[in-house]
Amino acid sequence: MNPLVGDVAGNAEHVIAEAVRAREAGADMAVFPELVLTGYPPEDLLLRSELHARIEAALARIQAEVRDITLVIGYPRCSVGGLFNVAGVIRDGEVVAEYAKQHLPNYSVFDEKRYFQQGATPTVFEHQGLRIGLSVCEDIWQEGPAQQAAAAGAQVLVNINASPFHRGKRGEREALVSRLARDHGMAILYANLVGGQDELVFDGASFVVDAGGAIIQRAPAFVEASLLQAFDASAHALAPPSPSEAASASDEATLYDALVLGVRDYVRKNGFSGAVLGLSGGIDSALTLAIAADALGPDAVEAVLMPSRYTADMSNEDALEEARLLGVKAQTVPIEPAFQSFLEMLEPAFAGQAVDVTEENIQARCRGIILMAISNKSGRILLTTGNKSEMAVGYATLYGDMAGGFAPIKDVPKTLVYRLAAYRNRRSPVIPERVMTRAPSAELRPDQVDQDSLPPYEVLDAILRLYIEEDEGVEAIAAKGYPPEVVRRVARLVDRNEYKRRQAPPGVRISERAFGRDRRYPLTSGF
Numbered sequence: 001m002n003p004l005v006g007d008v009a010g011n012a013e014h015v016i017a018e019a020v021r022a023r024e025a026g027a028d029m030a031v032f033p034e035l036v037l038t039g040y041p042p043e044d045l046l047l048r049s050e051l052h053a054r055i056e057a058a059l060a061r062i063q064a065e066v067r068d069i070t071l072v073i074g075y076p077r078c079s080v081g082g083l084f085n086v087a088g089v090i091r092d093g094e095v096v097a098e099y100a101k102q103h104l105p106n107y108s109v110f111d112e113k114r115y116f117q118q119g120a121t122p123t124v125f126e127h128q129g130l131r132i133g134l135s136v137c138e139d140i141w142q143e144g145p146a147q148q149a150a151a152a153g154a155q156v157l158v159n160i161n162a163s164p165f166h167r168g169k170r171g172e173r174e175a176l177v178s179r180l181a182r183d184h185g186m187a188i189l190y191a192n193l194v195g196g197q198d199e200l201v202f203d204g205a206s207f208v209v210d211a212g213g214a215i216i217q218r219a220p221a222f223v224e225a226s227l228l229q230a231f232d233a234s235a236h237a238l239a240p241p242s243p244s245e246a247a248s249a250s251d252e253a254t255l256y257d258a259l260v261l262g263v264r265d266y267v268r269k270n271g272f273s274g275a276v277l278g279l280s281g282g283i284d285s286a287l288t289l290a291i292a293a294d295a296l297g298p299d300a301v302e303a304v305l306m307p308s309r310y311t312a313d314m315s316n317e318d319a320l321e322e323a324r325l326l327g328v329k330a331q332t333v334p335i336e337p338a339f340q341s342f343l344e345m346l347e348p349a350f351a352g353q354a355v356d357v358t359e360e361n362i363q364a365r366c367r368g369i370i371l372m373a374i375s376n377k378s379g380r381i382l383l384t385t386g387n388k389s390e391m392a393v394g395y396a397t398l399y400g401d402m403a404g405g406f407a408p409i410k411d412v413p414k415t416l417v418y419r420l421a422a423y424r425n426r427r428s429p430v431i432p433e434r435v436m437t438r439a440p441s442a443e444l445r446p447d448q449v450d451q452d453s454l455p456p457y458e459v460l461d462a463i464l465r466l467y468i469e470e471d472e473g474v475e476a477i478a479a480k481g482y483p484p485e486v487v488r489r490v491a492r493l494v495d496r497n498e499y500k501r502r503q504a505p506p507g508v509r510i511s512e513r514a515f516g517r518d519r520r521y522p523l524t525s526g527f
């Protein structure tokens with residue numbers, strides 16, 4: 001299920017509708033994800049007493065509306081001991097059991113200890129003669145809760161989750177849950193949330209593991225879906241008639257789908273009619289346009305070409321071709337008159353000073369003003385096009401190409417930008433070949449290419465991965481064969497540009513370490 005954070009009443013109606021559908025499909029119990037009534041993560045909404053009043057009202061409504069099926073759902077529970085992250089069992093108009101999450105994740109993107117107290121005891125309830133144990137997400141990643149449930153007599157474990165996506169996560173989960181099922185001889189139902197929430201994407205991909213550790217059902221990733229699982233009288237999970245296929249999507253396909261869902265949900269859940277972006281003829285804006293068109297439909301996306309005196313003809317041609325191939329409306333607004341006016345206005349202030357990066361940034365800022373004006377007028381959100389490599393080293397202009405509301409590829413390194421573009425072109429051609437092979441250029445001065453200012457992207461991305469995602473130091477990275485002076489320079493750029501990233505729009509997280517809530521560095525630092 002894809003809930004909307006904070007929309008407790010709407011999420012409850014969604015639960016009720018799905019419970020009815022599950023009953024009609026022949027189920028006698030339906031399992032929903034972690035904190036499904038608030039959405040995840042509800043963050044400081046949890047500190048508001050109105051939220052808890054709404055949860056009470058939603059639970060009362062679910063209890064009144066849902067009959068002839070048992071529900072397991074996640075919600076925050078206020079009690080005398082504090083606030084708990086619970087899995088509640090609702091049957092015949094009552095909450096008949098509640099399990100409080102014992103392991104509260106507080107690393108990476110998680111911050112649960114800020115809000116919740118930890119539970120201490122297992123919960124096992126009877127359903128149609130089966131003994132069912134409960135756990136909540138992180139509980140199965142740690143020692144304890146699954147063992148306790150098995151010791152308390154559970155034959156089946158229901159684990160409800162709000163487990164965000166990152167590269168490789170599905171395989172990690174399946175291996176972990178399969179091992180746990182085997183170790184304890186219990187079938188496990190793994191029910192996950194789906195949907196984009198600010199920078200996080202939840203991939204769904206719920207699954208069922210039998211007591212021998214075999215995955216017997218898999219839901220598709222990145223869409224709402226349900227699985228109907230039958231058990232025999234001795235708690236054996238019965239394999240469905242056609243055995244579950246392995247999760248076989250390629251790395252690129254999975255990452256692309258994550259980006260599409262992240263953009264769609266940010267734009268739609270925030271009430272925008274669509275998206276606008278600057279289309280330069282470069283690879284970053286080309287990929288961002290394809291993601292936006294796939295997420296929102298081509299009619300909801302608008303591309304703006306804003307040539308300057310430095311824009312090559314082929315950039316305009318390629319940009320127009322991209323818009324045509326995707327069926328997106330494109331318009332051209334040249335920046336020359338605005339750029340020229342700014343240069344003239346600033347002439348007295350800059351008298352006697354050489355032309356430098358200042359003038360490059362004025363061009364990027366002219367574009368930012370035009371795009372934000374179109375966003376204001378149209379009600380479409382401005383998507384920025386910066387990739388992770390650029391955001392890492394600060395190769396972007398504040399209030400210029402960084403202006404905007406959401407940054408679809410901010411966690412995609414440049415080398416992966418090319419791979420995702422090639423993947424999208426294999427599905428159907430949307431990015432001209434020349435865009436894939438041309439040297440990247442910001443086109444802010446004559447004959448400029450990115451590689452004048454930055455190391456080749458293969459080298460840059462390798463160093464960035466070690467420095468940012470692996471937390472390795474300059475010497476350790478250089479020892480792996482990278483030129484020490486290049487490593488030092490890259491590390492210095494990363495450290496120095498924290499201020500830029502702090503002012504950058506949020507974007508979809510696809511790695512284990514994005515520039516968002518999982519990487520918090522000081523702005524002012526002598527490190």
Ligand SMILES: Nc1ncnc2c1ncn2[C@@H]1O[C@H](COP(=O)(O)OP(=O)(O)OC[C@H]2O[C@@H]([n+]3cccc(C(=O)O)c3)[C@H](O)[C@@H]2O)[C@@H](O)[C@H]1O
Nearest residue numbers: 357360361364390394395396397398401441442444450499
């Ligand atoms: N610690 C700090 N805390 C808060 N603010 C700080 C700061 N340090 C500098 N600043 C401010 O930030 C300013 C510098 O930032 P900014 O104005 O953005 O300018 P800056 O970083 O100097 O230049 C932008 C760079 O990005 C490149 N670029 C631009 C556009 C697109 C692309 C591309 O290929 O995608 C590349 C461009 O070629 C240039 O190298 C300073 O003048 C100062 O006002």
Ligand SMILES: Nc1ncnc2c1ncn2[C@@H]1O[C@H](COP(=O)(O)OP(=O)(O)OP(=O)(O)O)[C@@H](O)[C@H]1O
Nearest residue numbers: 278279280282283284285305306385401440441442
């Ligand atoms: N001529 C232009 N018309 C429209 N938008 C532009 C133009 N030039 C730059 N922009 C906007 O500013 C962003 C940054 O520019 P830049 O040229 O550095 O990136 P890019 O062209 O997308 O990718 P690449 O790194 O391959 O050049 C672009 O992605 C685009 O959104």
Ligand SMILES: NC(=O)CC[C@H](N)C(=O)O
Nearest residue numbers: 105137138141162163164
């Ligand atoms: N909500 C949670 O407890 C998530 C933590 C868990 N390790 C996961 O990402 O899958």
